[in-house]
Amino acid sequence: MKTVQVRYFAAIREAIGAGSETVQTGAATLAALRDELIARGGAHADVLARHRAVRMALNQAMVDETAPLGENAEVAFFPPVTGG
Template sequence: MTAPAPIRIRVRYFAALREALGQGSEELRTRAATPAALRQELAARGGAYAEALAPQRAVRMALDQVMARGDEALTEGVEVAFFPPVTGG
């Protein structure tokens, strides 16, 4: 089985993730098939990415501004957002 062709996506980081990574967004090419796989790919960069997107950290995901579980398919041009859970009070 061959690896999927890379797709171009936009990734947005919000709140504490934006602060930890030093940027609010980036455009990249990825072979990740799902938001969860993209999260792993980004964490593999090491440094702040590894810490901010570590599996044990609570991070929510959205695809084109719709909440995602992480197993949805990524498609060309999609916007993936990562953000910490929102607390109320």
């Protein structure tokens, strides 16, 4: 198990009701962490669901969900953002 800091932004933060949390996880990748969070059910399952477009960052760098997850990592989840 490893400890990671998970941050939520924009509509994801609003739905979950928190901007961040510390998570104990056995996940090896961001995809596995996302699946663990989805398995919690409730708001996590709704906003992080696989059919939803969710962007991810690892240690403040944009990555895809195959990125390996290390101890004390900072993971951010946020919806796609468009400008105008």
